[in-house]
Amino acid sequence: MRTLLLVFFLLIFCRTALCQTVNLITIDQLNQRISKGLDTTFVINFWATWCSPCKKELPYFIQFENDYKKDKLKLLLISVDFKSVINSSVIPYLKKIKKRDDLFLLDEKSEQEYIDRVDKNWSGALPATLFIKAGNRKFFENDFTYLQLVTEYKNIQ
Amino acid sequence: MKIYFAIAASLLILFAAAQQPPLTPGKVAPDIKLISVSDKTISLNDYPQAKGFIIVFTCNTCPYAKAYEQRIIELNNHYASLGFPVIAINPNDPAVSPGDSFEKMKALAKSRNYTFPYLFDEGQIVTAQYGAKNTPHVFVVTKNNSGYIVEYVGAIDNDTPDTNPDKTKYVEDAVNALLQNNKPAVSSTKAIGCSVKWKRAG
Numbered sequence: 379m380r381t382l383l384l385v386f387f388l389l390i391f392c393r394t395a396l397c398q399t400v401n402l403i404t405i406d407q408l409n410q411r412i413s414k415g416l417d418t419t420f421v422i423n424f425w426a427t428w429c430s431p432c433k434k435e436l437p438y439f440i441q442f443e444n445d446y447k448k449d450k451l452k453l454l455l456i457s458v459d460f461k462s463v464i465n466s467s468v469i470p471y472l473k474k475i476k477k478r479d480d481l482f483l484l485d486e487k488s489e490q491e492y493i494d495r496v497d498k499n500w501s502g503a504l505p506a507t508l509f510i511k512a513g514n515r516k517f518f519e520n521d522f523t524y525l526q527l528v529t530e531y532k533n534i535q
Numbered sequence: 536m537k538i539y540f541a542i543a544a545s546l547l548i549l550f551a552a553a554q555q556p557p558l559t560p561g562k563v564a565p566d567i568k569l570i571s572v573s574d575k576t577i578s579l580n581d582y583p584q585a586k587g588f589i590i591v592f593t594c595n596t597c598p599y600a601k602a603y604e605q606r607i608i609e610l611n612n613h614y615a616s617l618g619f620p621v622i623a624i625n626p627n628d629p630a631v632s633p634g635d636s637f638e639k640m641k642a643l644a645k646s647r648n649y650t651f652p653y654l655f656d657e658g659q660i661v662t663a664q665y666g667a668k669n670t671p672h673v674f675v676v677t678k679n680n681s682g683y684i685v686e687y688v689g690a691i692d693n694d695t696p697d698t699n700p701d702k703t704k705y706v707e708d709a710v711n712a713l714l715q716n717n718k719p720a721v722s723s724t725k726a727i728g729c730s731v732k733w734k735r736a737g
Contacts (some may be wrong), residue, residue, distance in 0.1 A: 428598045428729065460602070460696040488693040488703070489727050501668065502727035 398472045400464055402485035403456065410450045411454075412510055418450045419534060420510040421527075424484075424496070426459045427467040431521040432505040438475050438524040446531070455480045456502065509534045538730035557674075557688050560722040564590075564676040564683040569624065572637075572644040579622070579664045579676075579683060586618035587677035587686070587713060589706060592626045592731070594669035596634040596642050596707030599728035600614035600670045601696065602695050605718050607671070610691075610706060611651040619675070619710050621651040626662035626670065627732040635732070662731055669728035675709050675719070686713055 412420055423439055425432035436455070443453040454478065459468050465485060472481055486492040493502045497517035500506055509516045511534045518530070539590040558564060567590070568578045579588060591607055593600045611621035637655045644653045656662050665674055675687035687709035694702035709719035 426598075460598070461698075462696060487699045487701075489695060490690065490693045490703075490724055493725055493727070500725075502725045503669065503730055 398478070398481070400457070400467050400468055400472065400481050400483050402461075403482040404485050405492050408454075408456075413448060415450075415452065416512050418452050418511075419531065420452050420454060420508070421531065422454045422456060422508040422510070424456050424458055424504060424506040424508075426457055426504055427463070428459070429469050429504040435505060435521045435523075436475060438527055440475060441524060442527045442531070443477070450533075452480065453477070453484060454480045456484050458484050459491070461485075511535065547612060555663065555666045557668060557672070557726075558664075558685045560685050560688060560719075562685045563676060564685050565661070566683065567622065567624070567654070567661050569656055569661060570637075571652040571654050572641040572649070573652070575652075577622070577654055578719075579678075582620065584618065585620055585678060587675065587710075588683070589621045589670050589710065590667070590674040590676060591621060591623045591664070592662060592669075592673075593623050593671040594625045594627050594632070594635045594729075595639050596627070596632055597729035599672045599695055602697065603671050603691055606691055606697070607651075608647070608649065613649070613707075614710055617710075617714060619713070623649070623653045624656050624661060624667075625649055626656050626659060626667050628659060628734040631732040631735060659731075659734060662737065667726075667731060669730055670724045671728055672726035673706055675706060675711060675713070676726055687719045687722050689726050693724070695727065 406421070420437070421443075423436070425436065427433070439453055439455070443451065457468050461483065468483060484492065489502065493500050496505045496506070496508065497515075499517060500519055502521055505521050507522065509530055514534055516530065516534055566579050568576060571577045582588070589610055593603065593607060607621060607623065608663045615621065625635055625640055627635040637657075638653060640653055671691060673687070673689060673691055674685055676683040677686050687706065689705060690703045691706050692702045705721055705724050708721065
């Protein structure tokens with residue numbers, strides 16, 4: 379009963395956008411999601427709260443998603459912060475940005491494995507962004523300006 | 536005016552060229568001569584007894600470096616007496632990362648009782664020579680008659696948050712192999728962490 383009440387209150391809070399949810403995601407789950415959306419362009423940004431160039435470019439990504447919301451476009455933000463700082467760092471930071479869905483934290487045990495599974499050429503450095511459309515993948519290990527983001531998005535169409 | 540741009544552009548190219556890829560296993564590792572937090576100049580040649588070194592580019596500020604700090608201390612506790620001491624080097628420019636100043640390094644080494652030298656790479660020459668990219672970034676080297684040879688490059692293990700009991704401990708595995716006169720089974724991994732904070736041009 380207590381749990382039910384808690385869920386009920388959380389739901390109410392979430393409606394009023396006070397509650398920011400971050401879901402854990404594995405690379406398998408990410409790949410499944412991508413394979414279900416062959417008509418969709420996925421822009422997947424890997425970031426962390428300690429990475430300042432990441433935080434500098436995130437507003438461009440959110441602006442870009444908003445400007446192209448009529449397209450079949452999904453922006454997934456995947457934090458690679460440690461799980462231990464979800465409540466202390468990740469959620470407080472995400473509260474400041476204008477995005478409420480598709481916020482994730484990577485749930486993988488071996489860093490060496492997930493890096494290669496995202497892209498063989500990834501050194502692991504942040505920020506990193508992956509563009510995927512119908513099996514086409516383009517990976518970038520650099521930060522983006524708004525214009526570069528739009529250019530790469532159009533390139534993969 | 537144009538000439539200034541040309542000079543600035545060529546300087547930028549030179550600077551970019553200085554940031555080489557990391558030394559790979561089998562390559563010669565240059566000697567290091569840097570000031571430590573105890574105000575002494577430390578060189579690899581100061582360790583006649585050593586069979587090799589665990590050279591770790593690390594710093595005060597990066598969450599990955601902090602997460603690995605205790606494991607770096609333990610590496611030195613375990614392997615220094617076996618002939619592979621830890622040499623820690625802060626590669627960051629304090630103008631870009633003020634928390635990584637020489638004074639802050641001294642304070643951290645003191646508060647955490649570092650038993651290994653923590654060196655300051657002022658000018659970032661050694662960092663560029665080794666091609667260190669992130670903190671932490673490890674180079675395990677052995678000593679031979681003519682100098683030092685890179686044997687392993689990359690991460691300490693594959694679990695920065697230290698939550699997976701079945702983690703693969705790359706550096707320990709590499710040094711254990713070298714102590715048995717074998718080559719490391721895994722000689723290269725990706726060093727994950729915060730990028731080196733290079734001095735800003737101009």
